Amino acid sequence: MAERLIFPDAYAAADLLTFSGRASRAGDGAVHLRAAGGTLLVSAAPLVRQGLLDATPTILGLRVLPIDPELECDLVVEGVTLQGAPGEPSAVQLPDSAVEAPLWAQAPIPRGDWRDVGELDAAALSARGQWGMSAVAHALPIDPGEEVVRMVRGRVWSEPDDDLAGLPRGIAFAALTLGFLAERDEPARLRANGRWTRLTLRRGHVLWRGPAHVGMTEVRATGEAAAR
Incomplete structure (x- = not known):
């Protein structure tokens, strides 16, 4: 693993x-x-699903930053272990070792062929994210166990929200938590590629991979009925 990540300026490193x-x-x-x-x-x-019975949707946040063109890497680290490099404002110090890549980091995110499917209002995203956090807090009993917390969060954040074009409310949580909603009047563009939906704001992207199609296909007539 490289010891440092070198950026073109201190702003990208701080980002x-x-x-x-x-x-x-x-x-x-x-x-x-x-x-x-x-x-x-x-x-x-x-937000990340943990176990087969967990209803929490796995929702990703993505930032794109400029970096040293000679650097190539693909690794997963604990976020808390990234630190500024002493005396080098344009560098970020990496930890001594990486961690095993979780399942969400192994999913291949489409690079192209995204199609526009609409847009959302950043103010609506902020409002629904804050409403969801309040709903989780009010639904939890005193001293809840981990299983109860996971159940409540899964129910609140997985629910399709009419104010968010029917997408799970967790996309608002991700955008709010990662600081993507700095400008309340900003339109958030929605794009889709297969099962993936991408929400794009100036400060970053939120990605959600919807469930695969399940159930029976339409019944097709055969024989004489098909010829009619």
Whole structure:
């Protein structure tokens, strides 16, 4: 593993540290770093499903940053372990070792062929995210166990929200938690590619992979009925 990540300026380095700090306080706390061709893709999962009975949707946050064009890497670290490099404001110190990549970091996110499917209002995202956090807090009993917390969070954040074009409310939580909603009047563009939906704001992207189609296909007539 490289000892440092070198950025073209101190702003990009600080951006990574801000994102990783926010990510470390949500989800599993892991940050996926992929660098190639002068671009660093930084992703995290503020919401992540844990186990077959967990209804929590896995929702990712993604930032794209400029970086040293000679650097190539693909690793997952704990967000809290990324630190500024002493005396080098344009560098970020990596931990001594990476961690095993979680399942969400192994899913291949489409790189192209995204189609526009509409847009959402940043103010609506903020409002629904804050409403969801309040709903989780009010639904939890005193001293809840981990299983109860997971059940309540899964129910609130997985629910399709009419104010969010029927997408799970967790997309608002991810955008709010990762600091993507700085401008309340900003339109958030929605794009789709297969099962993936991407919400794009100036400060980053939120990605959700919807469930595969389940159930029976339409019944097709055969024989004489088909010929009519």
